[in-house]
Amino acid sequence: MVPEAGESPTEPGRPVWVLNPLESVGPLRFGMSADEVRAALPGVFELKSFSAEPFYPDVYGLQLGFHPAVPAVYMYFNRADQLFSVAADASHGPRVTLEGLELTGRVPAVLEDTIFDLYSSPVRGVSYGPRGNPGINDIGMVLRVQDTASGVLTRPVLVGREWADRCTDDWEGSIPECEWLGRQWRTYEGSDVWPRPDTRRTGRRGGLPRSRRRPCEIYANRPHKADLFAEAHADVITEGMQAIADALTLA
Template sequence: MGIQVPARWDWELMPLEGVGPLCFGMPVTEVAAVLSGMTELRRFQADPFAEILGVEFGRGRAKPAVYSYFVDGRLFCVAVDAVQGPQVTLWGRELTACAPADLERFLLHAHWCEVLDVSYGPRGNPGVNELGLVVRVQEVAGGVVTRPVMVGRTWADRCTDDWEGAIPECEWVGRLWPHPGGTASWPPPGHKTHWAGWQPPF
């Protein structure tokens, strides 16, 4: 069951092409223009190893809703905040702010029926390369809920692989997909990274 947020936008995922009003390949100015009702909150380096620009949009001054990522000035990845972001749907199924186990059952049912080819990245996040979709989790008051991360066709190959795929490093940092006995977050407390001073922006 999802979190109820007043006036949540409804966006449909168009696999590999876009989500809601956003189309992969758009420049930053066009993304800002189509996100009516949102303002740009900040820009940041999204990956310690690649030139990826992250641009955060939100309602109000401190409520991020949509994280957009650009390479060579073009939109290639979108992530939706579980609390403030739009409700993203795929084939009528909600993807935002769901109980992880419920959404995982939906994906695995489609996998067993040979509708989708679900795979898991090294840190345990499920996704579907042919949809350009990875499902992450986000900690909220009362638990952990789902946060969809989507990429365009050019970047979908191995998108569920958090080591070799195109999704920026900042989207992999934080809470991990819940597994019994598994580590709660990455990097784990006290872990030394080799990021040459780069820190995840959130």
């Protein structure tokens, strides 16, 4: 495939991973343990392990690269050490394909139009999460965006069968909180970056003083858990999560 204008060029050592929806992507099967993932990816560099979800501390991520110090793919494990989600870096990640359609490093508007053309049936319809990120619950896929040297390009986030229900919904779904940070597909509440610049880690957070912040339990069963929680408890965004947000948003 020849990259369209603004799309990420193919770099040496960047493999093609075929998505078998809900079951596997490339050499990885959803449900694998971390050790099984390492065995399936010989020669890949393990760059970092990090906390991925403030609501569920047992959920953790592994950041891997095809080259030293160059993040390419993010893998998320639950408390049972099962791989349940995979995200591909827009510039350096594997070239994930779905039925021949490349999902990684694409111009968002172009890929969005193509996805709509191919998956417009009631069974495999495109839906949008609370902050406007598109995906298809029935195949366990969400399309996020990421700032790159070539512009804003797509970053596919994939989940297995057991975790696909409402995966496009950042309140109800299973995709870790850190994958909803950074550049957004559309402008949301006046900004296309989350957390908004006035609430990000700058030494002193914006928003209400700590003494006036409300406990997180107040927000149970209300929409936009990530937004409400981040407003009231900005400090739950861990270093690993903030690093991903920074990587997704160069500005």
